[in-house]
Amino acid sequence: MFDWDDARVFAEAARSGTLARAAHRLGMDAATVGRRIARLETALKATLVVRARSGLNLTAAGSQFLEAVQAAERAMTEGEQAVRPDTLGGTVRISASEGFGTAILAPALPRLLKEGRGLRVELAANSGFLSPTRREVDLAITLSQPDASRLVAEPLTDYQLALYAAPDYLAEHGAPSSIAQLNQHTITGYVEDLIYAPELNYLDEVSPGLHADLASSSIRAQQEIIGSGGAIGVLPCFMAEGLTRILPDVMLKRRFWLSIHRDLADTARIRTVTRWIRTLCDQQTTRLNPYRR
Numbered sequence: 001m002f003d004w005d006d007a008r009v010f011a012e013a014a015r016s017g018t019l020a021r022a023a024h025r026l027g028m029d030a031a032t033v034g035r036r037i038a039r040l041e042t043a044l045k046a047t048l049v050v051r052a053r054s055g056l057n058l059t060a061a062g063s064q065f066l067e068a069v070q071a072a073e074r075a076m077t078e079g080e081q082a083v084r085p086d087t088l089g090g091t092v093r094i095s096a097s098e099g100f101g102t103a104i105l106a107p108a109l110p111r112l113l114k115e116g117r118g119l120r121v122e123l124a125a126n127s128g129f130l131s132p133t134r135r136e137v138d139l140a141i142t143l144s145q146p147d148a149s150r151l152v153a154e155p156l157t158d159y160q161l162a163l164y165a166a167p168d169y170l171a172e173h174g175a176p177s178s179i180a181q182l183n184q185h186t187i188t189g190y191v192e193d194l195i196y197a198p199e200l201n202y203l204d205e206v207s208p209g210l211h212a213d214l215a216s217s218s219i220r221a222q223q224e225i226i227g228s229g230g231a232i233g234v235l236p237c238f239m240a241e242g243l244t245r246i247l248p249d250v251m252l253k254r255r256f257w258l259s260i261h262r263d264l265a266d267t268a269r270i271r272t273v274t275r276w277i278r279t280l281c282d283q284q285t286t287r288l289n290p291y292r293r
Helices: 004-016 019-026 030-044 060-083 098-115 167-173 179-184 202-206 219-227 268-283
Strands: 049-052 055-058 090-097 119-126 139-142 151-165 187-189 232-236 244-246 252-261
Touching (some): 004 030, 004 055, 019 030, 055 060, 098 139, 098 219, 098 232, 139 268, 151 167, 151 268, 187 202, 187 219, 202 232, 219 232, 252 268
Parallel strands (some): 090 119, 090 139, 187 232
Antiparallel strands (some): 049 055, 139 252, 151 232
């Protein structure tokens, strides 16, 4: 097994091009740099460099080993940044509901990267949520209040939902004048046995026993079904651009919760992202809650 510090000396020599320059940067003499490289070659049983008048030339094995060492150096740097609470850079993985993630978060994420240089953001926006408790994500935006003791959870924002249809659907079928008349129309909603949070059981709240004729586990798919003129359905108001609200007395209200693992809550990158998400929700208040009750 080779000594990692010898690999670090080799990498600096390879980047510097000569033993003398590498020695100056490393704070040691050129003879020591040469001995460290020779010891590394013996441990690896491979020739890594060939000395020439112009400096050091890497062999094929040396080039491959240099790539591996540099990749390891990057990984260690990222690892250090990930655990240092005062370091802004690093990756933040966010889990959010499909609708909120795609309609609210995703269009604004480029601004976050400008505000928090050095950040890398991974957005998991799909049906279902990943868990900060199991370290699947760094923070989650959920419909239900998390109860895990290892999480820091707080209300993020309320939002409204209503019944919508496309103008083409209403032109062909007319608009229902009462909740009871919904049974005479094509309805879209969630696949009942694939509902991953009780807060998504919209149709039963609108009218007990109301079922979807066109069902999908994806709110974006439901949005497309409604937008194509295929059905009436419940949508978050922030996803209803270009659609017509029907039955104004039907108004649903839900709440998003923001949760973070306690071990990460005070790190600079998490503080930056959570502050940005709260500000974004404040800026999107009219889209999230467009109607007064």
